[in-house]
Amino acid sequence: xxxxxxxxxxxxxxxxxxxxxxxxxxxxxxxxxxxxxxxxxxxxxxxxxxxxxxxxxxxxxxxxxxxxxxxxxxxxxxxxxxxxxxxxxxxxxxxxxxxxxxxxxxxxxxxxxxxxxxxxxxxxxxxxxxxxxxxxxxxxxxxxxxxxxxxxxxxxxxxxxxxxxxxxxxxxxxxxxxxxxxxxxxxxxxxxxxxxxxxxxxxxxxxxxxxxxxxxxxxxxxxxxxxxxxxxxxxxxxxxxxxxxxxxxxxxxxxxxxxxxxxxxxxxxxxxxxxxxxxxxxxxxxxxxxxxxxxxxxxxxxxxxxxxxxxxxxxxxxxxxxxxxxxxxxxxxxxxxxxxxxxxxxxxxxxxxxxxxxxxxxxxxxxxxxxxxxxxxxxxxxxxxxxxxxxxxxxxxxx
Numbered sequence: 307x308x309x310x311x312x313x314x315x316x317x318x319x320x321x322x323x324x325x326x327x328x329x330x331x332x333x334x335x336x337x338x339x340x341x342x343x344x345x346x347x348x349x350x351x352x353x354x355x356x357x358x359x360x361x362x363x364x365x366x367x368x369x370x371x372x373x374x375x376x377x378x379x380x381x382x383x384x385x386x387x388x389x390x391x392x393x394x395x396x397x398x399x400x401x402x403x404x405x406x407x408x409x410x411x412x413x414x415x416x417x418x419x420x421x422x423x424x425x426x427x428x429x430x431x432x433x434x435x436x437x438x439x440x441x442x443x444x445x446x447x448x449x450x451x452x453x454x455x456x457x458x459x460x461x462x463x464x465x466x467x468x469x470x471x472x473x474x475x476x477x478x479x480x481x482x483x484x485x486x487x488x489x490x491x492x493x494x495x496x497x498x499x500x501x502x503x504x505x506x507x508x509x510x511x512x513x514x515x516x517x518x519x520x521x522x523x524x525x526x527x528x529x530x531x532x533x534x535x536x537x538x539x540x541x542x543x544x545x546x547x548x549x550x551x552x553x554x555x556x557x558x559x560x561x562x563x564x565x566x567x568x569x570x571x572x573x574x575x576x577x578x579x580x581x582x583x584x585x586x587x588x589x590x591x592x593x594x595x596x597x598x599x600x601x602x603x604x605x606x607x608x609x610x611x612x613x614x615x616x617x618x619x620x621x622x623x624x625x626x627x628x629x630x631x632x633x634x635x636x637x638x639x640x641x642x643x644x645x646x647x648x649x650x651x652x653x654x655x656x657x658x659x660x661x662x663x664x665x666x667x668x669x670x671x672x673x674x675x676x677x678x679x680x681x682x683x684x685x686x687x688x689x690x691x692x693x694x695x696x697x698x699x700x701x702x703x704x705x
Contacts (some may be wrong), residue, residue: 312475324474332421336392337443342498343385344436347372356496357381382494389428393418419469420482433484437463453513455505461486491515537645539591547598549582581616585641595629595643
């Protein structure tokens, strides 16, 4: 009597019977899943920021890699035809996790099971990372904004394996298990998001993407931050500085006789004080190039010819601008304007037709060196002032 065994070296009738039965379960209890088939990466042409590829043509195979340095496929091409499969997955609630680093989504990844052989017959291959699934049963017809179409739900495949529950008594697999995460508005899915949404001339990106909302929120946060903290460092302009006579240690009044010195207990609103000889509130980034106690001052590229004792003058030809005080004989450095704006705007942004006209720019050696976009003319040739050493020292032919 032959030995009984469900396992066979080849896939026999038992496997085919079980496979048809499992496929029938997907047809009865599964949900429709529209598949945007990934065809492979596409390199953009010269002068293009994103590739424009004719339909059903692709120079790089689907298993190829566009960027071998970062191992990325940033520009992806998808089939214009949409394939319909049946899948089964477990519904789960998506919870928000408010942690110390921000608001995060939990349980937003889903695991979808597919029938292996029917998937290969319909797609022409197995499901692979990069394929995009559209779940029609998750459409939302009740949008909170002005959208008049049902909002679709897209997922991108990140990993594919054979499900452990998909092995039958014959020890052969019948199921594929795809790990999927929500699709986001990024360069990889440009072809899909540029498709029409059915709401007038709007694309899927216009009604689904939160990219522009995130940009607007970020700009509002930056604008509020510039109002709250316009300059780096600490503001000491609101702190009053009492000038002290270095010889006596008492308050330094104007026209005080030699035989009459007063202390701080005799200071009132009618008192006329000298300007302080030095900055008393010192610390990290406290110098702002303005005199203490709101004293008046002038500015320019050269000192005035007849200054008065205690006069302040800001030299704007110094970088950063430098504030001087006249002690009766010479101009003594008082402080430098080291408190700068916290933005990275350049002159091309703050001059017409820039988007930030009227805003101040950061003026320091580091900022102008890193963000240097100026050009210079050398021997009749226009060259950039900021160049990499590899380009500056590159050998060139004499002829």
